[in-house]
Each structure stands twice: as C-alpha cells, then as structure tokens.
Amino acid sequence: MERELISKKELLDLTGISYGQLYRWKRKQLIPEEWFIRKSTFTGQETFFPKELILSRIDKILNMKDDLSLDQVAGKLSPALPDYEMRSSELLKRNIVSRTALQAFAPNDPDHTVYTFEMILFFYVIDKLLEAGDMSLEEGERLLETLKEFFPKFEGKACELVFVRKMGVSWFALLSMPTELFFEKGVKVIARLSLTEIIEELKGKLV
Known part of the structure; x- marks a missing residue:
C-alpha cells in the first residue's frame, strides 16, 4: 500500500x-x-x-x-501528548467519546473516572472505527490492548495505525510515518489512520 x-x-x-x-x-x-x-x-x-x-x-x-x-x-x-485530563462524564457531555465505547471498554468505571489524554485518544480512535462500522467490539478490545502496549514506544514521534483483515482474521499495526506497505493477495486494508492527525483533531476538541 x-x-x-x-x-x-x-x-x-x-x-x-x-x-x-x-x-x-x-x-x-x-x-x-x-x-x-x-x-x-x-x-x-x-x-x-x-x-x-x-x-x-x-x-x-x-x-x-x-x-x-x-x-x-x-x-x-506536535504529536506529543499534552498533560491533560478529563472526567468521563464530561467526555460524554461534549460528545468526544460515545457511551457505547466507554461501557464496552471501561465497563466498571463510574462517570466520575478521570482519563488522561492518552486514554481519551485510544477511546477516540476506537470510537471512530466502531461508528464507521469497520470494527467489531472484540476487535476494539484487541485494538485497545495494542495501543496501550505499543503507542508509548513512539514517544511523541509521528505514527499511524493500520487495520487489515484477511478471510475474517484481522490484525493491527502501529508504524512510523511515512511508511510504504505492501500486502499479499487477499489482504483488505480496513483503515489506515494517521494518529498524528487524530491527535491534532482531538487537541482541537479538548485543549
């Protein structure tokens, strides 16, 4: 690709x-x-x-x-994350993250839970893919774990998320930008998102 x-x-x-x-x-x-x-x-x-x-x-x-x-x-x-926090109730009120996403991926958290910008970013990305109908809730759980584990390794550097599927099997990757990708036959690219662009978008809504 x-x-x-x-x-x-x-x-x-x-x-x-x-x-x-x-x-x-x-x-x-x-x-x-x-x-x-x-x-x-x-x-x-x-x-x-x-x-x-x-x-x-x-x-x-x-x-x-x-x-x-x-x-x-x-x-x-800047792709660097700001030192910013927000309560989940405020995220819902301002329509930053859907209640569906919060209930699915943070089901035990009450409305007063405070999230860092990084966690808000993860929910925001997952919400985008769920609302577009591109991803299941089970895939959303896997994406959240992928983001938690690997996104911090970029330490403020530009990166992007690639989501692909072949014969019903999906996987996610985080890559440095810009990167050229080439897949074997039959692989469908479901989404390729610049997390740098999404961070900018989210900063505009929050900060």
Whole structure:
C-alpha cells in the first residue's frame, strides 16, 4: 500500500508557499523531518512528501499562522501528548467519546473516572472505527490492548495505525510515518489512520 507522493516543486506551485517558508516551518518543527523524503530521479536526488499529509498540514498552518505565533502553531501540531485530563462524564457531555465505547471498554468505571489524554485518544480512535462500522467490539478490545502496549514506544514521534483483515482474521499495526506497505493477495486494508492527525483533531476538541 504505497502512499501517493508529491515533489517539492509541485508542492510549492500548488500551495503558493515559498522555499524559505517550507524550510522555516521544518526548522520550527511544524512539518516533521520524516516527511522530507529523498528519492532518486532521472535528474538526480529530489525531495518528495506524502501528498495527503503535507497538503493537510500546510492548510492548517496557513489557517492558524495569522492568529498564532509559529511556536504556538507548532505546539498545536506536535504529536506529543499534552498533560491533560478529563472526567468521563464530561467526555460524554461534549460528545468526544460515545457511551457505547466507554461501557464496552471501561465497563466498571463510574462517570466520575478521570482519563488522561492518552486514554481519551485510544477511546477516540476506537470510537471512530466502531461508528464507521469497520470494527467489531472484540476487535476494539484487541485494538485497545495494542495501543496501550505499543503507542508509548513512539514517544511523541509521528505514527499511524493500520487495520487489515484477511478471510475474517484481522490484525493491527502501529508504524512510523511515512511508511510504504505492501500486502499479499487477499489482504483488505480496513483503515489506515494517521494518529498524528487524530491527535491534532482531538487537541482541537479538548485543549
């Protein structure tokens, strides 16, 4: 499963930003270092980017930079998790996480339970897949255990979740971004989610 790439020249032409802006945003960590992909072409070495991710990121930067400093924008776009907590009752009230998800995966917790941003993120991701009809509750339990075990290993680095199924058997993987994936015949990719993008989305709802 190969990500569509866009060259640096195409990116600058399409977005209207300058070379200087692009690399200033890189220095300020608004754009992850790993998104700058060097590849050999017939003209030599060129820089490419994961198209969907970089276009979304530049759109967000342009929308925020007039109201916030670049350091503030970097804080909002960082994959690092904020030191933030919220009660489950407030999560339900603000429609961040569904009652179905909380009852299924934290059935013994009363409404006053306080969750860290990390746990809210896990519930939020699971909720997305359940609401889309892509995942069963049993798979949701396995995904929660996968996230608990492996997500902390990325320590604030950009990563993504891949959910695939073949002949009724499903599995999950967390990968560094950007990564090209190729599967054997018959494997169906159910979802491929940028957890970095989801963290940004969740920060906008909570912080």
